[in-house]
Amino acid sequence: MTDIDWNSGAWTTPPARVEITDDGMRVTAVEESDAWRITSYGFIHDTEHALLVTFEQNSAMEVAFHLDFEAQFDQAGIFVKVDDTTWIKTGVERSDGEDSLGAVVTRGMSDWSLSPIPGWHGRLVTIRASRSGDALTIRARVDNEAWRLVRVAPLDPDAAVTAGPMCCAPSRADLTVHFTSWRVVEADESLHPED
Template sequence: MSDIDWSIGTWTNPPAAVSVADDGMRVTAVEESDAWRTTSYGFVHDTEHALLAPFAQDTAMEVSFHLDFSAQFDQAGIFVKVDDSTWTKAGVERSDDQDSLGAVVTRGVSDWSLAPVPEWHGRLVTIRASRSGDALTVRARVDDEPWRLVRVAPLDPDAEVGAGPMCCAPSRDDLTVHFTAWRTGAADASLHPDD
């Protein structure tokens, strides 16, 4: 994997503050920032902070960050965007007082999946999105533990796609996420490790 320079990305929505140093990028989210379309809640939120760079077919992108959430719906991870109604966000979100690994896949309307990972709190999380064929494959891990499969979602192989680090703070004004890495490389060779 090769590092992506923080300066080449373009924000979908500017954060409250951004600082870049030798140890990564710190992003402070605007209160009520979020990404969601319609399902169950009835609203459309498109105020996420996602730093996007081109995400080519047959490549993968990884984002790493320190997990230190405390408020309802604090979230960080990777955002993969085709257009305003076709996108995926994947990472860790604090929901009902626990950190959970999950993804929101949006194709006109959003869906949401979560799996609790309380043991990840205070550790380094990496989210990996891999683009191959007609699929986006999302994996995640904490520290140097094995990768976990999070989601396989459809993604048009001919679409122009942007992807990169993302954070949102739907319920507070002082969430700062410390991203430590943004990398790109070859797409995963297969969906399953034994293939």
């Protein structure tokens, strides 16, 4: 396990404010920040706040944050980028009054999946994106509970990829996300845990 320095990497879109302290990084999102391409809505949004570093093959990245979302589409997690039309954002998003684990997988056009997580609000959420072979495997957990599978998505094993913590605030101006850790860990050994 290797911690990543909060001062490393580059923002895809600068946030309204960043504060780095001994207990992590607090990021205040710009109102209407988001990442989406075309599907169903017809628009392209590429104003997410993602702090990206190189994401090597056969490794995994973990980001942890306190979950205290209030407004529609408040979101935080990990952003994985190949280029402007090929990327994945994954984490927790507040939609229609409830927090859900989700992923937006984009290859020219976006697709979106969500699964409600009752009981996670006010707790520490960790998102892990594991890059191995031709896939990105996404898992999440709350506190020290068991990992949950969120999504398996195709990812070119030869692509130059960057990734890191992400947040967006499509519907308000005052979302601040407290990220507590950002690290590289070993890639998952298999898709399914052994019995």
